[in-house]
Amino acid sequence: MFDLNQVKALKNKENNSTENLLSEAIKLFDSYQEERNDDNLRQAANQFLSVIKANRSLIEPYIYLAYIFYLFGDEQRARDYHLTAKKLDPQNQKVLFLNSLIY
16 A cells, blocks of 8 residues: 655655755855865765755755856856756846856
8 A cells, every 4th residue: 555654754855865965065165165175166066966866946056056167167057057047936036146147
């Protein structure tokens, strides 16, 4: 038989895992801002990509990746991630800021 409680528990576990990945990625990004260490920025980008793999509907990793690729001078990827974030929430303040920064 199908146990709805098991499905809910599994979903909660996935959400917690995604939240942990996102939190770790933001910490790496913050450490880049403090230390200006490109390795931290690369690690943060990889972590944000993991968050997207776990949950494509979260806007935060797209916003951060757009900014990270902007910092690395990869304008096309910055625009691609920005566009995805914009599709998720066109009125998000960070999305609007990135719009003025990237374009």
